[in-house]
Amino acid sequence: xxxxxxxxxxxxxxxxxxxxxxxxxxxxxxxxxxxxxxxxxxxxxxxxxxxxxxxxxxxxxxxxxxxxxxxxxxxxxxxxxxxxxxxxxxxxxxxxxxxxxxxxxxxxxxxxxxxxxxxxxxxxxxxxxxxxxxxxxxxxxxxxxxxxxxxxxxxxxxxxxxxxxxxxxxxxxxxxxxxxxxxxxxxxxxxxxxxxxxxxxxxxxxxxxxxxxxxxxxxxxxxxxxxxxxxxxxxxxxxxxxxxxxxxxxxxxxxxxxxxxxxxxxxxxxxxxxxxxxxxxxxxxxxxxxxxxxxxxx
Numbered sequence: 043x044x045x046x047x048x049x050x051x052x053x054x055x056x057x058x059x060x061x062x063x064x065x066x067x068x069x070x071x072x073x074x075x076x077x078x079x080x081x082x083x084x085x086x087x088x089x090x091x092x093x094x095x096x097x098x099x100x101x102x103x104x105x106x107x108x109x110x111x112x113x114x115x116x117x118x119x120x121x122x123x124x125x126x127x128x129x130x131x132x133x134x135x136x137x138x139x140x141x142x143x144x145x146x147x148x149x150x151x152x153x154x155x156x157x158x159x160x161x162x163x164x165x166x167x168x169x170x171x172x173x174x175x176x177x178x179x180x181x182x183x184x185x186x187x188x189x190x191x192x193x194x195x196x197x198x199x200x201x202x203x204x205x206x207x208x209x210x211x212x213x214x215x216x217x218x219x220x221x222x223x224x225x226x227x228x229x230x231x232x233x234x235x236x237x238x239x240x241x242x243x244x245x246x247x248x249x250x251x252x253x254x255x256x257x258x259x260x261x262x263x264x265x266x267x268x269x270x271x272x273x274x275x276x277x278x279x280x281x282x283x284x285x286x287x288x289x290x291x292x293x294x295x296x297x298x299x300x301x302x303x304x305x306x307x308x309x310x311x312x313x314x315x316x317x318x319x320x321x322x323x324x325x326x327x328x329x330x331x332x333x334x335x336x337x338x339x340x
Contacts, residue, residue, distance in 0.1 A: 046264060048114060051103050059102070069203065070111075072172065075328040080340035082108045149282065156279035156291045160298065165276065169295065172258040172274045173302040173328045176214045179256065181231035184231075185211045185247075187240035189289055194234050197296045204307060204314035211246060219246055227254030232295070233268045235261045236280045236287055247271050260292050 052067045055203035059067060069089035070077050076085060086093040100111040140148070159165065176182055182201070186194030191212070205307045212220035219242060225231065231250035235243045244267040250257050251271045259272035262280040278291035304311055322328060 048103060048111065055102065058161040059099075062095045063099050063102070065089050066091050066095050070099075072270055073260075074115055074204045077112060082112070086185055117277065123255050133136065137172060150280055153288050153290045156281070156288060157294045159279055160291065160294055165295075168274055168276045169298050169302065172276060173299060173306070175230050175256045175258055175274060175304060176232065176299065176303060177306055179207070181207050181209060181225070183209045183211055183225055183229065183231045183244050183246070183250070183255075184234075185219075185231065186235070186243045189287070190234040190236055190240070190243070190260075190292060193289060193296050194232065196293060197300060198231060200297075200300045201303065203318045204304065206313050219249075222246055222249040222253075223254050225253045227251075230256040232260070232299075233272070234292055235266055235268045235279075236262045236289065237266065239267050244270060260295050262287075 049071055052071055056064060057065055066086070066089045069085065073085075073088070076088070080088070082096050083093050083100070086096050097108050100106075100108040103111065105111045109275065113142070160169070184194040184198045194210060195212075198208050201208040208226075209221055211221055229250075231246065233243055233247045234251075235247075247257055247259070247268045257268070257272040258274050258276070259266070259268040260276045261269050261272075261280060262278055263269060264275055264277065276295050278295055280287035280289070280291070282288040323330070
């Protein structure tokens with residue numbers, strides 16, 4: 043039994059568990075890394091329950107003892123993708139083994155497959171549930187730090203073509219998070235976070251959670267810091283033959299959310315988009331051929 047299946051079993055049985063066992067179960071869901079690294083007694087101390095409760099919980103979940111449950115989390119950590127420096131060595135070796143043409147094909151195929159996983163029924167369901175949350179929110183705050191910033195920016199940029207309720211948490215020196223003081227229980231946060239997880243995104247998620255706001259997470263693991271606080275988790279793959287993770291699936295997920303939200307926004311959407319396009323055109327944002335250039339080309 044893998045760690046993901048353990049969480050699903052806990053979620054199914056949680057309400058029927060005794061109070062102390064519920065505390066132990068929540069510790070397992072909230073602190074997966076500590077389940078793998080700490081002794082059972084230390085985990086019990088942190089969960090505020092007797093060690094025997096941890097054993098009874100493991101047995102209730104189908105294990106012979108707590109050590110077997112712990113081993114499932116140890117395996118999950120072993121299976122995690124290595125940090126970028128180690129993967130860079132593998133990438134160089136791979137280039138020597140298969141050549142650059144094959145490396146290009148392998149990388150493109152890997153990204154294509156990862157984006158295609160968004161068609162899985164569970165992910166489609168999550169995308170629709172996320173859209174339900176974002177559609178109802180009077181304000182949507184977007185957060186993506188470091189490599190995931192382009193995902194949050196894309197969502198904000200495209201939504202602003204017809205909506206003014208989007209707030210991208212960006213700013214010099216990391217000051218964008220200051221906007222979080224405006225979030226309320228009626229609002230929503232779209233948090234994008236891929237391993238290694240940025241503390242700033244986790245902090246924004248905590249602030250949204252404390253305010254009672256709804257949280258939609260685009261992330262690569264149900265054990266990521268943002269996933270544990272999210273109402274809806276859109277799981278995307280970030281693995282790549284390159285030394286660096288791909289953000290293509292996360293970008294695709296954001297584009298799907300944009301399309302779904304725009305399709306629900308009403309008949310005024312085309313008009314609002316035309317107005318925004320005119321504003322950009324009049325402001326000279328995009329290059330357009332002028333008459334002189336056209337005459338020279340003739």
